[in-house]
Each structure stands twice: as C-alpha cells, then as structure tokens.
Amino acid sequence: MIRSVRQSFAAGELAPELHMRSDLAAYQKGAALLRNMIVRRTGSAMKRPGTDALGLGAFGAEGGTLRVFPFYYDTEESYALIVTAGAARVCKVSPEFELGADITLTGWTAEDVAGMRVRQAGDTLFCTAPGRAPARLVRAASTGAWSLLAENIDAPPSYTVPSSKFTLSRAAWDSYNADRESKNKTLYYGVWAENEAGQRVKLFDGKPIAVTKIWEAGASVRVTIDRDDIPDAALGHTWSLYKKYGGVYGRVGTYEITQEDIEGTDVITMFEDDNIIPDEQIGRQTNIRKDDDAAGYALLDFHQQRQVLCGNTGAPWTLWFSRLADLYTWTANRPADDMDPFRATIPAVRASEIRHTVSGKRLLVFTTDGVYAVHSGDEGFSARTCQLERVNPSGAGEAIPIDTGAAVLFTAEDDRTLLEMRYSFAEDAHVAVDRSVLSRHLTAGAGVRAMAWQPRPDGILWLLLDDSTLLSFTYLPEHEVFGWSRHAIAREDGEPAELIDIIATGSVLPVEEEGAGDGDPRWEATTAVVILARGSDGNPVLLRLRRSGAACDACLDFARSASLAAGASVTVPAGAAWRRDGGAWVTATEDTEVTGPAFVEWGSYVSAQLETLRPESPDRAAQGMRRRAVSCVVRTLASGSFTVADAAGGAATEESGDGSADAAHDVKLPPVTGWDWDGRIRIASAGPDRLEVLGIVTDIEFEGGR
Secondary structure, three states: OEEEEEOOOOOEEOOHHHOOOOOOOOHHHEEOEEEOEEEOOOOOEEEOOEEEEEEOOOOOOOOOOOEEEEEEOOOOOEEEEEEEOOEEEEEEEEOOOEEEEEEEOOOOOHHHHHOOEEEEEOOEEEEEEEOOOOEEEEEOOOOOOEEEEEOOOOOOOOOOOOHHHEEEEEEOOOOOOOOOHHHEEEEEEEEEEEOOOOOEEEEEEEEEEEEEOOOOOOOEEEEEEEHHHOOHHHOOOEEEEEEEEOOEEEEEEEEEOOHHHHHOOOEEEEEEEOOOOOOOEOOEEEEOOOOOHHHEEOEEEEEOOEEEEEOOOOOOOEEEEOOOOOOOOOEEEEOOOOOOOEEEEOOOOOOOOEEEEEEOOOEEEEEOOEEEEEEOOOOOOOOOOOEEEEEEOOOEOOOOOEEOOOOEEEEEOOOOOEEEEEEEOOOOEEEEEEOOHHHHHHHOOOOEEEEEEEOOOOOEEEEEEOOOOEEEEEEEHHHOEEEEEEEOOEOOOOOEOEEEEEEEEEEEOOOOOOOOOOOOHHHOOOEEEEEEEEOOOOOEEEEEEOOOOOOOOOOEEEEEEEEEOOOOEEEEOOOOEEEEOOOOOEEOOOOEEEEOOEEEEEEEEOOEEEEOOOOOOOOOOOOOOOEEEEEEEEEEOOOOEEEEEEOOOOOOEEEEOOOOOOOOEEEEOOOOOOOOOOOOEEEEEOOOOOOEEEEEEEEEEEHHHO
C-alpha cells in the first residue's frame, strides 16, 4: 500500500499526453481538469468567484466592432472605455461599478477601432490605429468630462516682429567717424525667437550697423525695443541675438520674455554686444515626421521621457522618438544635440512588422521576425547613443505583451504558445521560456486574442481566446507556481456568453469593511479586471471579476441586483439563479417578475470542476498495476457544499465543507469497493457556494498486496 499526497495544484491542468509522466514534478502538483477553478498563490485550487454585470444598453451597431481600454486614476479609482465606431462609453470600474458619459469619436471607423492602441500619460489617453495620425482622449480632472482632441504637436512661434521695431545703436564708440569708411566695418545682426520646446523662428536677420574695425575698449552695440512691440504670445519664450561671424550667424546673447515685458510700455535694452565671440551657430531645424504622418502610426509608447511612434505603413521598421522630456515636439536641430528628437530603423533580417513595444530599462520591440532591444548602454538615451539589436528570435503574436515586473509574457507568432522572456545575467541574453508547454491542449483549438494581468492577490494572467474561452495562468515564478485552468462564463439565462475583450485597470476593488476586522484575509486587495461580453439581448455587457477569497458571498456570473421600491418590479429571466432579500437561492424555471419592496439578486451559477490525476508514487514503478483506493481525504478551506464522484464514472455523493476561513476542514470520502477505482476523483460545485481545495490524500492498495 502507498499513500499519495497531493499537497497543491500549483502546476494547474496538465495536457493529456502528460498523464503518464509521474516522474515530472508537475505531475505531483497538477490536475487532469480545472474548469472555473483558479490556482491560488499558495497552490490551492479555488472556484472562480464570478462576475458582476453592468449593461451598456444598445451601444454600437448590432454585431459591430467593440473594444475596451483602461484608464487608471489612482489605486482606488479607475475607468473602462468601451469603444465602437464613432463613439466611446465611459464606465467607472472602481470603487463603484457604474455607467458614465458618452464620447463622440468623429472619423473613427470600425476598422480603426479594431486596430486601436492606447497609452496613458496622466489625464490623457494617447490613441493610435493603423494608417491614422495619433489622437488624444483627455479627462478634465476638475469636471470629469472627456473630450477627443487632435494630436498636440508643438509648433514654432507663429508671431512676427519686423526688424524696424528693433533699434541698433553704438555705445562708447569715441573714435567712430562715419566719414572715415576705410576705418570702419559693418556688423550684421539677427534675432530668433525660441519657445519652451526649443523650436525657433527667425524674426529678422541682416540688420546692419557700422562700427570701427578695431573694437574700442568699453564700446558696445545695443539692441533696444519698445515693450509695446513685444507680442503677448512671446511670454515665456527666449529671444536670442545672433551676429554674423565667419560667414554664419552665431549667438551672442539671450533674453527671456517676462510678464513685465508684455505689460510694459517703455523702451528697454534687450541685448548688448561688447565684442562677444559667438559660441553657437544658428542651425537648421527639421520636423523628423515630415512626409511620414500620411501613413499613420499603429503603435505608441513612452520610453526614457520620450514619446515613441512606430507601425508606419510607409516605413514599417522605423521608430520615431520625440524630444527629451517633451512628448509633443518632433523638431530636431542641425547640428543635433542629445535632447533632440530622432528616428531609428530596426535592421530586420526578413520582411516583418512591429507588433508591440514594452518600455523598461530597454525598449523591447516585438516583431514577427523576433524581439529587438533599443537602448543606449550606460549613457543617456539619444540619437548619438541609440543602439538596436535583435535579442531573441521568437516572433510575437496578436495579444499585447504583459510586463509583470519580473518578466515579459507574450504569445508566439502562432498565438497559442505563451513565452516568458527575462534577461539572464548568467547568459547575458534575453531568454524566452515556453510556459504553456505542459498545457498546450488548452489553446489547441483557438488562438489568444487578448490578455490581462491581475497581480493581486494571486498573480494571474487572464487570456481570452478567439472562441470566447477564458484561460487563467497563475504566474509566481519565485514560488514555483505555474498553474493553468480553463473557464466558461454563462449569461444570466445559463447560455454560454460571447466574450469580446478583457483588460485590467490597475486599481483595486473596494474593501467592504462591514464584518471585516483589521487584517482579515477575506478582504485582501484584488486588482480590478473587466471583460467585455454580449448579453442575451445581443447588447454589450461589462463584467467585473469578483473579489477572490472568502469575501465572495455567492459565486455567480452576470450577477446583477436591484433595490425595488414599493410597486416597482424587475423580471428575472428563465434559467437564472435568484434570491430575494438575502434568502435561499432558487432557479427560475420561467421569466419571473419580482415586485418590491425587495432587494433582488440574480445571475448564473459558476459551475466548477476539479478532476485529479491518477495518484502515482514517483519512486515506485506501479503504472498499469491493478489497484484500488481504499481511502481518500479532501482538505478544503472556507467551502460550502460540493459533490464528489469517481472520475471514471459513477454516482456523485454530496459533501459539505466548513465555511470557516480560519482553519482547513477534512472531508473523508466513503470507500469504493472493488478494483475499479484507481483513485481519480472529480469534485464539482454547481451552486452559489465557495469551494477551495487545498489538497487530497489517497491510500492505494495494489492487487496481491504489492
């Protein structure tokens, strides 16, 4: 007899071809099936707590393109923007879950929405799509109002000041005599205006003044202007005096325009040249995006205090970087300096496209030809120091990569393989590891469409497939937890829901203080994750994943509630589970009208299943031997009722856990006689109760007493 102790499910659901590999460590902490169960950070398997539903009404064309994007305000407050052709609808996700205002997106077609990408910077969402110039969705902090604005590109000063408004005069030129031309020479001056972004415009040049060939000690040339002639738009700008020297204009002085200059009416000496040797030549300025905007930019990011654009159809391997510490300036100086914007082109080995970017210490560029790193070594990032190198040959899939902080998770070009890429100091390389190799059957029928990272409380990557299947991958490499499971979300009428998109907003769900003491583990922080789906009427519905742990009152999908006043009513659809005023849950056999006063809750039960692998001893060659399990104990935590059955078939028995979250509870299963039960069991929970399985202990007897 041997005792098989399955202490965790940290390896998640394993592919059928591994069900003989008891020599693998993953076999001893894996499962044959995890449906609507998530692997927790501790290795236990917990029933998915369900989703709250927020109906969006008749939004967008029937069957039209829909996307959802996050907007993070702070750790407690966040929003989701549901976007369709020509419009967006704002929903508050946390702390409240409620509808907000609509935004008109003039000119954005269904094709644009399908390829839309966003990046947030402060109160602004920078939006791009293939073939389009970037745009901005801006939220006003004071009012909460949203507006769609064109891309903000800093332009040079647009005002003009004619040279006649400036006066050149000589000071302390005692030996100057206009009649002695052979002793004199002519100096030429010009003034350029420069805004805060470093963009310049010439106000004038070639203004002459005659002085002696030998510059007298103490003599100078003064440039004066009446403050009335300084335009209001020049406030905060820097005006520079340039002198023609050696055939080119060089700078000899600067003056910053202040509010006093704008309001003043007197004449001031703005510059004074006392034979200053120019220290900087006036150079040419060019817009690095000139002639490229027409082809649009499919991707946008931020790296090293610069805005990054790429995905241009006319230059598919080129990246554009804005001016340092300025997201809106694309004008570069010639000769260039290290703050200037610039462009760089990836040395692609074969024809490919840039699909994604991830900014960190290096800018990782994911293409169909591999992963490239853009960096500057140990120096500041600029055109002079920019380096581009191919760091990994793995091509990237459709889903946007996720930066977990420890590594970057992305799908391979087949959209079915999940790769983990991190920098290895030992190998001095970016190493990609296949994290789906033990559970590849989960993506065999459909590719990954979108992903969302939920760091708290369990470190779960949610993956949405093309067939509306939802997968979860618990990723805690430091604790050796790599657990896959599959999920199916049902509408309130019990039918499978069509899932469209998924995001994580970054904020946490509100902590409900009622009944919770300080440090109560039932109220742990949970990152808000929302799923865009379609309801039974075909209209879009936003689903928010419920809080994990014992704080979950009932495991329901498409969960809704209504507080009905006297005389008010609501219809619960047939097939939905519902209850009134906190009573017992029942299933509606037909459309049921509930009249107030009452507090009504309804939704669809989360139907969860866990099927164990055949218990085997890793140090004993007993595969294929006839056996029977003489006892089996299931250890649970904070669980309600569930059923247990032989995984190979047979009647299920009803078992009851313990609702306490303070201590584990053991459930000893009734013995099964004969040699037909090999120890595989199926645990199921199809009602509203929670279920968390910590482990399973099985005693196995072999035929003949071996």
